[in-house]
Amino acid sequence: QEVAAFRQINHITSLEMDVNVSFFDFIGGVQLLQGQETRTAIPVIIIGICVSGAVGNLLALLIFFRDFRNGRGSEAKALLASVASTDLLILLLCAPVRAVTFYKRTWTLGSFVCSTADWFQHCCVVAKTLMLALTTRAKHTVTTGDATTEHLCGASWIHGALVCIWIVAMMFPIPQMLFASLLPYGSDTICVSEVPGCASDFMSLFYKIYPTVTFVVPVISTVAYYTKTLHDEVNNVPNPQHQSKVTLVLLCLSGTLGLMLLPEWGTFTWIRLGYNKPPAGLLIFAQLLLYACSALSPVILMTMYDDVRQGLFNIWFMATCRGSKNTPGTNTCPKTEENATEAHGATNAVVANAVSVETDKENEDKEKTFPDLEHFWTGRRNTQVEQEQDPVPWEKEEKML
Structure with a gap:
C-alpha cells in the first residue's frame, strides 16, 4: 500500500484541468490518498492533538483571566492570551476539517468550506506569528492594586495592534480563497486551488513575498531579540531571575513556532513556486506539526512560566478543595484560595x-x-x-x- 496522491494529481491535470491553469494543488488537506492506514491513523492523531491542545489552551486562558481579574495582568500576558485564543481557533475549526478530509479522501464539506478552509488557517497562523513578534514591544511587569486601571488604560495600544494584526492576517491569504474551487472527480469532488495563467507572474512574486513577510522576518527578528535580551539580562541585570525567566519562555515559544511551522511554510512555498511536487508524507507531516505547535504552546507556558504554573496549582487546589467539601468526613480547606x-x-x-x-x-x-x-x-x-x-x-x- 502506498500514498499516491500526486500521481492522482498528475492524472487529473492531464485529463480535466484547463490548459490555461498554471498551478494546481489540493486545499483543505491531501485528498485521493491510498491505503487504509492513512485513512484511520491520521484522523485519530489529529483528533488526539485537538483534544489535548484545546484543554491546555482553555486552562491557559482561564489562568490569564484570573490574573487580570485579581489585578496581576501585564501587556505580555494579554498578548499570550491572544496567542492561546488563536491556537484554540486552529485546533477547533481548522484541524477537524483536515481530519474529515483524510478520512473521506474526497471533499464532502461544501463549496463555502472549500473556499475558506486554507484561508482561515493561514489567517490564524499569520496572526499567531505576528502576535509573538509584538511581545517584543510589550512590558512584562505585573501591575497590582490601584495601578491596574491606569496600566490597562495606558496599554490600549495593544487593542489597536491586535486589530491591525488580524486585518493584515486576513488580507495576505486572500489568494487562498479566490483561487479555491470544487473539481469533479468521477462521482466525487475534490477541493483544489487553480491559478490561471494570466496571474502566474504576479502570484509567483506574491508567493515569494508572502512567506518572507509573515513568517521568516517575524520569527528571525523575534528569536534574535529575545536571545540578545536574555544575554543582557543574565550578564548585566543585578537580579535577573524573574525577568530572564519570562524572556526565556517567550524565546522558547518563538523558537518552537519557527521550527514546527518551517515544514508547512517550506512545502507551501515549494509547491507554489513551480518546483516538483513534494511527497505526500511530507505534506501530512507538515500539517501535523502545525497542529502540534498549537497544542505545545500551553505546555511550554505551564511548565516554564512561573505565573501560569502558579495559576494552574491554584485551579487544582480549588478543585480538590471543592471535592473534599462535598465528601463527608474530610477536612475542610481554607477559605483563602487565591494562591x-x-x-x-x-x-x-x-x-x-x-x-x-x-x-x-x-x-x-x-x-x-x-x-x-x-x-x-x-x-x-x-x-x-x-x-x-x-x-x-x-x-x-x-x-x-
Whole structure:
C-alpha cells in the first residue's frame, strides 16, 4: 500500500484541468490518498492533538483571566492570551476539517468550506506569528492594586495592534480563497486551488513575498531579540531571575513556532513556486506539526512560566478543595484560595492560634489554685491579731515558773 496522491494529481491535470491553469494543488488537506492506514491513523492523531491542545489552551486562558481579574495582568500576558485564543481557533475549526478530509479522501464539506478552509488557517497562523513578534514591544511587569486601571488604560495600544494584526492576517491569504474551487472527480469532488495563467507572474512574486513577510522576518527578528535580551539580562541585570525567566519562555515559544511551522511554510512555498511536487508524507507531516505547535504552546507556558504554573496549582487546589467539601468526613480547606502561599499562611495561622490557646490554658492553670488551699490562705489573710492579746501565752507561763 502506498500514498499516491500526486500521481492522482498528475492524472487529473492531464485529463480535466484547463490548459490555461498554471498551478494546481489540493486545499483543505491531501485528498485521493491510498491505503487504509492513512485513512484511520491520521484522523485519530489529529483528533488526539485537538483534544489535548484545546484543554491546555482553555486552562491557559482561564489562568490569564484570573490574573487580570485579581489585578496581576501585564501587556505580555494579554498578548499570550491572544496567542492561546488563536491556537484554540486552529485546533477547533481548522484541524477537524483536515481530519474529515483524510478520512473521506474526497471533499464532502461544501463549496463555502472549500473556499475558506486554507484561508482561515493561514489567517490564524499569520496572526499567531505576528502576535509573538509584538511581545517584543510589550512590558512584562505585573501591575497590582490601584495601578491596574491606569496600566490597562495606558496599554490600549495593544487593542489597536491586535486589530491591525488580524486585518493584515486576513488580507495576505486572500489568494487562498479566490483561487479555491470544487473539481469533479468521477462521482466525487475534490477541493483544489487553480491559478490561471494570466496571474502566474504576479502570484509567483506574491508567493515569494508572502512567506518572507509573515513568517521568516517575524520569527528571525523575534528569536534574535529575545536571545540578545536574555544575554543582557543574565550578564548585566543585578537580579535577573524573574525577568530572564519570562524572556526565556517567550524565546522558547518563538523558537518552537519557527521550527514546527518551517515544514508547512517550506512545502507551501515549494509547491507554489513551480518546483516538483513534494511527497505526500511530507505534506501530512507538515500539517501535523502545525497542529502540534498549537497544542505545545500551553505546555511550554505551564511548565516554564512561573505565573501560569502558579495559576494552574491554584485551579487544582480549588478543585480538590471543592471535592473534599462535598465528601463527608474530610477536612475542610481554607477559605483563602487565591494562591498556594495564602493557603500556607492560613495553615500557619491555624497552628499559631492553637499554640496561643494552649499557652493561655497553661497561664490560667498557673494562676489557678486548688479550692482547699485557696480557702486556707484566705482565712489566714483575714486573721487579725488584737494588740492587747498575747499571741504566745505559753512563753509567759514558763517565765512564771
